[in-house]
Amino acid sequence: MTDQTHHRPDTLTATNLALAGGIVLAWLALHVHALWFLDAAAHPVIAALNFLALTWLSVGLFIIAHDAMHGAVVPGRPSANAAIGSLVLWLYAGFSWRKMIVKHMAHHRHAGTDDDPDFDHGGPVRWYARFIGTYFGWREGLILPVIVTTYALILGDRWMYVVFWPLPSILASMQLFVFGTWLPHRPGHDHFPDRHNARSSRISDPLSLLTCFHFGGYHHEHHLHPTVPWWRLPSTRKTVTDMKGPRP
Numbered sequence: 001m002t003d004q005t006h007h008r009p010d011t012l013t014a015t016n017l018a019l020a021g022g023i024v025l026a027w028l029a030l031h032v033h034a035l036w037f038l039d040a041a042a043h044p045v046i047a048a049l050n051f052l053a054l055t056w057l058s059v060g061l062f063i064i065a066h067d068a069m070h071g072a073v074v075p076g077r078p079s080a081n082a083a084i085g086s087l088v089l090w091l092y093a094g095f096s097w098r099k100m101i102v103k104h105m106a107h108h109r110h111a112g113t114d115d116d117p118d119f120d121h122g123g124p125v126r127w128y129a130r131f132i133g134t135y136f137g138w139r140e141g142l143i144l145p146v147i148v149t150t151y152a153l154i155l156g157d158r159w160m161y162v163v164f165w166p167l168p169s170i171l172a173s174m175q176l177f178v179f180g181t182w183l184p185h186r187p188g189h190d191h192f193p194d195r196h197n198a199r200s201s202r203i204s205d206p207l208s209l210l211t212c213f214h215f216g217g218y219h220h221e222h223h224l225h226p227t228v229p230w231w232r233l234p235s236t237r238k239t240v241t242d243m244k245g246p247r248p
Helices: 009-037 044-069 078-093 097-109 124-135 138-164 166-185 205-212 219-224 230-244
Strands: none
Touching: 009 044, 009 078, 009 138, 044 078, 044 097, 044 138, 044 166, 044 205, 044 230, 078 097, 078 166, 097 124, 124 166, 138 166, 166 205, 166 219, 219 230
16 A cells, blocks of 8 residues: 555645645734734633644644655645745744754664654653754754744733743643653654554543544654654554555
8 A cells, every 4th residue: 555545645735735825824823913913911702722732733734744744735746845844844943944854864764762852761750852953953942932032022012922832832841742752752662563653542532632633643644654744543444454455
């Protein structure tokens, strides 16, 4: 089975771009609303929902970049994937596309081993610290304070609303780590099915979407078929199961 089975390339690309565009536009709309128009004191419920939605959409931004690293957003167009990935990583937290893709390809080559930049033998806190340290370097350490300070100067007496950018990104990184790295790759919990040292959580599809855009519920499937976009991972498992047929 190939990664793009049962989907015409033009239809697949159109769907990928439509979903990616929807996530980016929704993030931008809520971002602008939170910083310039939201009155959190008068509408605390709306503010909380805005914050939660921005956190989930920030996870989505990273997932778009992740798919772009595997050439899955615009199949066969490396430059287009790089441009899209660079844009969403910038929106997410000013991350470097070049650094991110090199590290992520190393993760796929050496998943769950000492050569895996996303792996650690310690507990979740130490592992998360290494996870962040791998991708957050001096570049991000310079860019983020500059952006936050610029926003604060522009917003004036609304400077406190700047938190609606970095905090959702930080919480999204925790969400990505727990559901997309730690749970799928932690050793000793149960046996891994193969050399990829990755497991799927087998949670329901709605919960899989809400937690990590299916990269927790279908993480093993992703390692088996890395060029399958996030929204096709559930159907990929079903296709593999159907091809194997019922057990005797």
